[in-house]
Amino acid sequence: MSTTAPYARELEIAQLAVQRAAILTKRVFHEKAKGTVSKDDASPVTIGDFGAQALIISALRANFPHDAIVAEEEAAQLRSDEKLRSLIWGLVKETKLGDAHAEEELLGGGVKDEADLLEVLDLGRSEGGRVGRVWTLDPIDGTKGFLRGGQYALALALLEDGDVKVGVLGCPNLPVDDEAPLAADIGANQTDDEGRGVIFSSVIGQGATSRPLGTAGLAESKPIQMKEVKEMASASFCESVESGHSNQSEAAQIAQKLGITKPSVRMDSQAKYGSIARGAGDIYLRLPTSKTYQEKIWDHAAGDLIVREAGGQVTDTKGRRLDFGVGRTLAENSGVIAAPAAVHGQVLEVVQEVLGLK
């Protein structure tokens, strides 16, 4: 009888694929800082986005050829832009987990040539839905953060019949140490120096973990847990840096009503989910700025499972669980409230009061 835990292989491949793609995004991040990726060549984030998406999808294609993929980017722009395509191909070709790693072998596949690069990118165009296995991928979440030198994340999750079963978040600029406190504003001047780079993982029913991003199969995963909120007065809440992505003035009113005294921690990307899951922060609020914007599944699937498996609850502002089974967007949801299960109801109540939802 096999004793392998459910989704063990999916988890391992997802972690290694994210880890390998992060080698590419970190390289682009540094070349951006040095100015070697010039504006004529396209935005560095574009290069990082396409490169990371191609590397991750190539690993999924090789290991799980029958699974559908919903990814943020598509090849269209690269078909007509030969220069950009060959620049990205050059980076993708060179990115390896390293000679010492049997893991590179395990990932398999790879991208064969420039034509295959386009093909691989477009494998991410599935419409998603309620049936079967669907991977969802955001190769660089927090593009604004990436450009600003803030936080960003590589986010990959596996949905089965609309439910998140595996979630992996690579955060190159977050501290490795789960105990490290969050600065009040980490929207800028973040690095991937020594001591930075963490990968958060979760499998349904198996808890959530963290481990250093850069160590392939070598480092042990440590369990992570949300922190208990003993008093709201000392709780910290996270929100987007971008005021266009979340209503910050409503969030401030909610915090005040809850009795939270600390200013919000503004952070880009799903690093917010990872940070509260490891207890570095407590609450994540994402409040709609418009009636028409639909959140994308790749912006939330990995973070949703990691927080729930770390003892949290994640709903929208109406108190409904995030529904990843309706397509590429969270069309049935509005905003996100993530908090430790014990205080989620209290937070939701105040959110609904301020938003006029009750």
Ligand SMILES: Nc1ncnc2c1ncn2[C@@H]1O[C@H](COP(=O)(O)O)[C@@H](OP(=O)(O)O)[C@H]1O
């Ligand atoms: N009007 C809007 N409201 C909410 N989210 C938005 C938005 N416009 C873009 N986004 C999403 O916000 C994500 C970043 O979230 P955050 O603000 O938490 O860092 C973006 O992901 P990408 O950066 O991958 O494009 C993008 O998908």
Ligand SMILES: [Mg+2]
């Ligand atoms: Mg995103």
Ligand SMILES: [Mg+2]
């Ligand atoms: Mg993105």
Ligand SMILES: [Mg+2]
């Ligand atoms: Mg985007």
